Amino acid sequence: MTFWESRLREDVDTWKALSCCRNPNEIFECQRQFTHKAVVQYCDEARKLTSQIIGAMGNVLSTFGKQHPALAVR
Numbered sequence: 001m002t003f004w005e006s007r008l009r010e011d012v013d014t015w016k017a018l019s020c021c022r023n024p025n026e027i028f029e030c031q032r033q034f035t036h037k038a039v040v041q042y043c044d045e046a047r048k049l050t051s052q053i054i055g056a057m058g059n060v061l062s063t064f065g066k067q068h069p070a071l072a073v074r
Contacts, residue, residue: 003045010037 014034021027 003041007038007041010034010041 014030017030018027021030
């Protein structure tokens, strides 16, 4: 939830910044900065989620291997 709250705030801030732009170059730069920051944040969030999923799967496989040694992945 924290990630989505942060992204929503960024969206609102960007709209405010866009409304203050005085020429196409400022609009382009504002959009460029917004897009760059969003991509970095989404990639970081995806990395965190992937790490959590891999950790959870490791725990499941470890538990499964202990309960069913003949079927454990080696």
